[in-house]
Amino acid sequence: xxxRRILHELSRHEALRLLAGxxxxxxxxxxxxxxxxxxxxxxxxQGDVIIRTSLASSVADTVIRRPDTVVAYEADLIDPxxxxxxxxxxxxxxxxxxxxxxxxxxxxxxxxxxQNQADGVLRIRPxxxxxxxxxxxx
Amino acid sequence: xxxRRILHELSRHEALRLLAGxxxxxxxxxxxxxxxxxxxxxxxxQGDVIIRTSLASSVADTVIRRPDTVVAYEADLIDPxxxxxxxxxxxxxxxxxxxxxxxxxxxxxxxxxxQNQADGVLRIRPxxxxxxxxxxxx
Numbered sequence: 001x002x003x004r005r006i007l008h009e010l011s012r013h014e015a016l017r018l019l020a021g022x023x024x025x026x027x028x029x030x031x032x033x034x035x036x037x038x039x040x041x042x043x044x045x046q047g048d049v050i051i052r053t054s055l056a057s058s059v060a061d062t063v064i065r066r067p068d069t070v071v072a073y074e075a076d077l078i079d080p081x082x083x084x085x086x087x088x089x090x091x092x093x094x095x096x097x098x099x100x101x102x103x104x105x106x107x108x109x110x111x112x113x114x115q116n117q118a119d120g121v122l123r124i125r126p127x128x129x130x131x132x133x134x135x136x137x138x
Numbered sequence: 139x140x141x142r143r144i145l146h147e148l149s150r151h152e153a154l155r156l157l158a159g160x161x162x163x164x165x166x167x168x169x170x171x172x173x174x175x176x177x178x179x180x181x182x183x184q185g186d187v188i189i190r191t192s193l194a195s196s197v198a199d200t201v202i203r204r205p206d207t208v209v210a211y212e213a214d215l216i217d218p219x220x221x222x223x224x225x226x227x228x229x230x231x232x233x234x235x236x237x238x239x240x241x242x243x244x245x246x247x248x249x250x251x252x253q254n255q256a257d258g259v260l261r262i263r264p265x266x267x268x269x270x271x272x273x274x275x276x
Contacts, residue, residue, distance in 0.1 A: 003249070004249075004250065004251065004252060004253035005251050005252055005253060006252075006253055007252045007253075022218070023218040024216060024218050026164065026175070026212060026214075028166050028173040028174070028175045029173055030168060030173055034208055034210070034229060035166040035167055035168055035173060035208065035209055035210040035229070036166070036210060036227075036229075037164070037166045037175065037210050037212045037227055038225075038227075039212075039214050039216060039225045041218070070172055070173065071173055072172070072173040072174060072175050074164060074175045074177075076164075076177050078162060078177060080160070080161035080162050080179070083251050087176075087177045089174075089175055089176075091172060091173070091174075111141070111142075112142065113142065113143050113221050113272065114142060114143055114144075114145045114272065115142035115143060115144055115145075115275060134251065134252065137253060
């Protein structure tokens with residue numbers, strides 16, 4: 001049985017639509033010259049990816065120290081049994097949301113998952129959006 | 139209702155055990171100074187993470203060009219509804235497996251997912267292993 005899949009590239013529009021349809025993904029950044037990754041939950045707002053993370057976390061720390069930090073944000077929904085699904089990667093500059101009105105709105109929409117952590121809201125502008133879908137051969 | 143979760147750090151042993159129990163994860167690397175990420179499938183062999191990826195892929199290209207490339211490898215199993223689950227991150231040097239015997243063995247164990255791609259096998263030595271589990275408060 002050939003269980004290999006065909007990889008189809010996604011358009012930007014389709015990729016952002018899929019990303020908006022799931023609750024969590026992984027923020028990828030560089031920390032002390034090493035690649036780092038952390039799962040978080042997200043929403044999309046006017047085309048930007050909004051994540052909420054502990055201010056003590058390494059990603060928030062990195063973004064606060066270096067205001068124009070580029071991060072990647074990945075989400076996927078791939079079934080390891082059927083080997084079908086998709087993955088989307090957004091790459092862009094991450095900034096701490098410091099506007100009080102935006103922050104309050106995002107905090108209402110995006111509940112943190114972990115107890116007892118002071119947290120911040122980050123906005124990622126999707127400068128590069130890539131993605132693929134895996135489907136069975138015809 | 140308080141749906142926040144408690145974050146428990148995992149031991150190295152427990153983290154590698156959980157990683158070995160799932161089929162796929164995400165390899166994280168730096169490409170032209172930007173963070174990059176790609177979902178792949180994996181196995182664990184003698185404590186190393188073995189992944190198979192297209193040789194044309196950016197991760198293989200990065201590892202071949204820079205033999206001591208440090209990558210991160212992440213897997214998670216978090217239910218967005220119950221907000222319970224775990225995430226594991228392994229960080230270490232990635233190398234192309236060029237020993238023919240190892241390569242053949244890994245190719246038998248680790249079937250590629252995508253059709254029509256010449257592929258290579260990468261070994262990641264887990265120098266740093268971190269992870270957490272999210273559980274409900276008592």
